[in-house]
Amino acid sequence: TAEQLQKQVQEQIRKYTLFGNEEIVFDYCTFEGAAASSDKRAVLEAVTTRRISDACLAVARQAKLDLIGIEPAILPVMKLIYDELAAESAGASMLLALDSVSGCVGVFEDGLPRFCQNLSIGVKRLSAGEDNFAQLMDQIKPVLQFA
Structure with missing residues (x-):
């Protein structure tokens, strides 16, 4: 109910x-x-x-x-991507929506949303270059393991 x-x-x-x-x-x-x-x-x-x-x-x-x-905040993006994924996606896929200070990870299974997590990123990490971007990816890994 x-x-x-x-x-x-x-x-x-x-x-x-x-x-x-x-x-x-x-x-x-x-x-x-x-x-x-x-x-x-x-x-x-x-x-x-x-x-x-x-x-x-x-x-x-x-x-x-x-x-x-x-x-x-992620709902409009999830709705937009859902139509494309539902038609052609089998297995697991990930949507990563980023702006300069935040982002969202969406995990889809067979085109259906199964997990969504907001992220706080910070401008310095994204603007500092590839080395710090690798650190960001390390921070995202536990979120994906939870999914």
Whole structure:
């Protein structure tokens, strides 16, 4: 049921997020494309601290904007790539979406999303050259082993 899924997601968030004792705010969505062809559902989470969400809401209120939803940052990229992967992918594949300070690793199995993890990278590591990029890849390895 939806209530069971919410409890399960909340337990996983509390177990694996790195916010310590700070109050967190979360939302999640099931990846609908994966639900049709599998017994398992991919769940993407959006998690932040209450402090950050309250600050964002205060800015929105000041600008007279309404909050219509909170989504995981990687969701649009995952939806975009899903159609291509579902048609032609067999086995495991990885999507690595990077910007200058963060990124996301998405692991797909037979074209279906199975794991998604956000990464904090930092500008210096990416702009320093190939030597430091190898260090970044070493940091990503434990995430992939977890998947």
